[in-house]
Amino acid sequence: MSRQRAQQLAAEFLGRIDATAWFEVLYAEAGTNYGDVPWADLAPNPNLVDWFIKQDLSGKGKTALVVGCGYGDDAEFLAERGFHVVAFDISSTAISECKRRFLNSQVSYQVVDLLNPPNTWFQSFDFVLESYTLQALAPELRSAAISKISSFIAPSGQVLVIARGREESDDPGKMPYPLTKPDLEQFECLGLSSQLFEDYYDSETPPVRRFRVLYVLSDIT
Known part of the structure; x- marks a missing residue:
């Protein structure tokens, strides 16, 4: 039922001025019933964990930003890897739950709209994680979101x-809307270079097609 409710809310808010306000509605309705939020696994995203294990990366001395952090598990994972982490979500309820779940957290949890972020965040983070946010947004907001990220x-x-993937000829269906490779090309149009592009099926039942892509901003100084 949780996915159906999220899809219902996403559809209701399509085309509205406050097109992203449904996230707060969903989290507020869920309260402490975390299972009512379809992407809330209360554990770090396995597609993120797997990538870090393969790369054997340390975040010591580096800053990280988690986009659309939800209940905070990915942010806490990055903090455990040594990053100084800022994590944000448009939902004040989600951020309140992050702070309640992780009382002694070193993560800075903030209520922020991805489409209207602080100016001080411009080119401020060594590592940015975008996991499942783009696919949850209305397609008409995707370009602006990629530009901000x-x-x-x-x-x-x-x-x-990290996102669901599909071919251009595939029906995007309901939220979450799988991305296409041309959708992601905007990152490169904005000056980033693709260092890794993985197109694979995960271990869910049934398996879900995923894109896992690493982009780098070259230092031209």
Whole structure:
């Protein structure tokens, strides 16, 4: 039922001025019933964990930003890897739950709209994680969202994008809307370079096609 409710809300808010306000409605309705939020696994995204294990990366001395952090599990994972983490969500309820779940967290949790972020975040982060946010947004908001995400990356910094994937000829269906490879090309149009593009099926039942892409902003100084 949780996915059906999320899809219902996403459809209701399509085309509205406050097209992203449904996220707060969903989290507020869920309260502490975390299972009512369809992407809330209360554990780090396995597609993120798997990538870090393969790369054997440390975040010591580096800054990280988590886009659309939800209940905070990915942010806490990055903090455990040594990053100084800022994590944000448009939902004040989600951020309140992050702070309640992780009382002694070193993560800075903030209520922020991806489409209207602080100016101080421009090119401020060594690592940016975008996991499942783009696919939850209305398609007409995707370009603006990608532009904002790209702006957060410091010179020589990286952004890791994890999303459902599809072919252009496939029906996008309901939210979550799988991305196409041309959708992601905007990152490169904005000056980032693709270092890794993985197109694979995950271990869910049934398996879900995923794109996992690493982009880097070259330091031209």
